[in-house]
Amino acid sequence: MTSDVVFLLDVDNTLLDNDAIVADLRQHLEQAFGVANANRYWTIFEGLRDELGYADYLGALQRYRAGSMDGGDAQRLLLISAFLIDYPFSERLYARSLEVIERLGAFGPTVILSDGDVVFQPRKVQRSGLWDAVAGRVHIYVHKELMLDAVQRMYPARHYIMVDDKLRVLAAMKDVLRERLTTVFPRQGHYALDVANIAKYPAADMTVERIGDLADLDISTLPGVAPGAPTATQEQS
Numbered sequence: 204m205t206s207d208v209v210f211l212l213d214v215d216n217t218l219l220d221n222d223a224i225v226a227d228l229r230q231h232l233e234q235a236f237g238v239a240n241a242n243r244y245w246t247i248f249e250g251l252r253d254e255l256g257y258a259d260y261l262g263a264l265q266r267y268r269a270g271s272m273d274g275g276d277a278q279r280l281l282l283i284s285a286f287l288i289d290y291p292f293s294e295r296l297y298a299r300s301l302e303v304i305e306r307l308g309a310f311g312p313t314v315i316l317s318d319g320d321v322v323f324q325p326r327k328v329q330r331s332g333l334w335d336a337v338a339g340r341v342h343i344y345v346h347k348e349l350m351l352d353a354v355q356r357m358y359p360a361r362h363y364i365m366v367d368d369k370l371r372v373l374a375a376m377k378d379v380l381r382e383r384l385t386t387v388f389p390r391q392g393h394y395a396l397d398v399a400n401i402a403k404y405p406a407a408d409m410t411v412e413r414i415g416d417l418a419d420l421d422i423s424t425l426p427g428v429a430p431g432a433p434t435a436t437q438e439q440s
Contacts, residue, residue: 208311208427209360212337213367214324215258215317216392218300218414219331224290228260231286235279243267256345257318260287287323292331297391299415304336307364310422314358315341316365348375362427366414368395370404377405385426389414 215221232241248263255262261284268280307313315328315337324343328334334341342357344350354363363380366387367373373386388407391414394400408426411417422428 204359206311206358206360208362208364208425209358210307210311210313211316211354211363211365212304212307212313213317213365213369213372214315214319214328214331214333216368216394217366217389218297218304218333219292219327220295220297220392222392223295224292227290228283228287232283235283243270257320259320259323261323262320288326290327290330292327296331296333297414299418301332301336303414303417304333306418307422308337310428311360312340312358313337314354315343316347316354317341317343318345318347319343348372348379351376351379360427364425364427366417368392370395370401370407373407374404383427385409387411387417389416 212218229241229245232244236244244263244267247266248258248260251259251263251266264280264284264287304313313336315333317324317328319325319327321343325334325341328341328343340358342350342354362383362385364385364387365373365376366389368389368391370388373388377384377386386407386409388395388410390396390410390412411420
């Protein structure tokens with residue numbers, strides 16, 4: 204069945220404050236191993252991200268472990284892994300993120316479309332409550348902007364609306380779907396606030412200051428939303 208509109212939603216720094224999670228991890232590493240060793244982890248992390256094309260926190264821990272460390276360090280490293288896996292991600296959802304998903308869902312299917320690894324990223328989506336919020340419609344790729352053919356096969360629609368904090372991703376998807384895609388740019392997180400990075404790419408079709416702003420938007424005015432779709436008044440009645 205072809206939908207009138209499908210909403211595609213990024214996770215990190217779009218629905219979830221990933222910068223805050225990273226800050227917590229940084230503090231945890233410095234307390235466990237000291238600043239110098241924590242910096243070594245982040246150097247490994249950035250190199251691995253350049254190599255893979257996505258953030259791999261657990262993979263960076265594996266490479267960090269391969270370096271020289273004593274038995275005590277190795278034991279503490281296991282606790283860092285537990286810190287990541289058991290992190291209370293639901294506490295890092297941006298305000299009204301779940302409300303936004305529910306509101307958009309009244310107009311068309313909502314789908315999580317994220318980059319990431321196959322262990323930590325799904326765990327993050329599940330423990331944050333986002334997995335249940337989109338009824339399990341979760342897809343995690345290395346480069347999601349290259350997977351639009353698969354997305355269209357799974358969720359055929361006349362129009363797509365992509366919400367993402369990275370203008371690079373929005374621009375790449377727009378190049379493929381063109382007028383069938385409306386791009387929404389929430390100005391959250393370090394990528395969205397990096398002036399030099401923003402200048403490299405065309406503006407999104409719509410910019411909001413925070414994801415929660417979409418909860419107050421008249422969704423029926425967005426491109427692709429079918430005439431007669433529920434209005435805010437109808438939803439609340």
